[in-house]
Amino acid sequence: EAGVAQSPRYKIIEKRQSVAFWCNPISGHATLYWYQQILGQGPKLLIQFQNNGVVDDSQLPKDRFSAERLKGVDSTLKIQPAKLEDSAVYLCASTLLSDTQYFGPGTRLTVL
Amino acid sequence: QQQVKQSPQSLIVQKGGISIINCAYENTAFDYFPWYQQFPGKGPALLIAIRPDVSEKKEGRFTISFNKSAKQFSLHIMDSQPGDSATYFCAASISGNTGKLIFGQGTTLQVKP
Numbered sequence A: 001e002a003g004v005a006q007s008p009r010y011k012i013i014e015k016r017q018s019v020a021f022w023c024n025p026i027s028g029h030a031t032l033y034w035y036q037q038i039l040g041q042g043p044k045l046l047i048q049f050q051n052n053g054v055v056d057d058s059q060l061p062k063d064r065f066s067a068e069r070l071k072g073v074d075s076t077l078k079i080q081p082a083k084l085e086d087s088a089v090y091l092c093a094s095t096l097l098s099d100t101q102y103f104g105p106g107t108r109l110t111v112l
Numbered sequence B: 001q002q003q004v005k006q007s008p009q010s011l012i013v014q015k016g017g018i019s020i021i022n023c024a025y026e027n028t029a030f031d032y033f034p035w036y037q038q039f040p041g042k043g044p045a046l047l048i049a050i051r052p053d054v055s056e057k058k059e060g061r062f063t064i065s066f067n068k069s070a071k072q073f074s075l076h077i078m079d080s081q082p083g084d085s086a087t088y089f090c091a092a093s094i095s096g097n098t099g100k101l102i103f104g105q106g107t108t109l110q111v112k113p
Helices: none
Strands: A005-007 A010-013 A019-024 A031-037 A044-050 A053-056 A065-068 A075-079 A088-095 A107-111 B004-007 B010-014 B019-025 B033-038 B045-050 B056-059 B062-067 B072-077 B086-092 B107-112
Touching: A005 A088, A010 A019, A019 A088, A019 A107, A031 A075, A044 A065, A044 A075, A075 A088, B004 B086, B010 B019, B019 B033, B019 B086, B019 B107, B033 B062, B045 B056, B045 B062, B045 B072, B072 B086
Parallel strands: A010 A107, B010 B107
Antiparallel strands: A005 A019, A019 A075, A031 A044, A031 A088, A044 A053, A065 A075, A088 A107, B004 B019, B019 B072, B033 B045, B033 B086, B056 B062, B062 B072, B086 B107
């Protein structure tokens, strides 16, 4: 069974630029999560999808972050415009029905 | 009340020793407590998890001890190996809710050969 796929693995941008991350969850997993992991900290949930609907986006900075999961499979997370403090690893995770979340390798974003 | 506090921040153990990482929580509604292991450049991977109806769960060299009254849980790694060197995160969530995991700050474990 293929795991959660994410791309790109690394991205370096200037502040105020925009960036997008892509996630392909494990096949059949209805629930998809985006987490932000700042260096030296635990992952923090940004947004959760159940199929293509948003379940929880309470910690998503909506003035600059957006996410979509149009067909209930792949998802994209966008930042526009990026700030220095957005430098982090962005992790995508998915789950079927259990509590176990399966994480992708993450995208490491550096904002200069 | 949504926080999970983890300690220590870093830990150095000799090969064959016991590694112990502790976590504490406030929200009594939490009912699922997983531990994740993360290697550099990789995403976190589930190591072991426990629910509050048991006080201990063991899988191989890894054991979770759970103290519901104290709202604390800990990970014990017996016979620690250099390959166990990684960052460990405790987490908590409410089953049947959104499943949102609240993570601790992480513990970087180094096992010296």
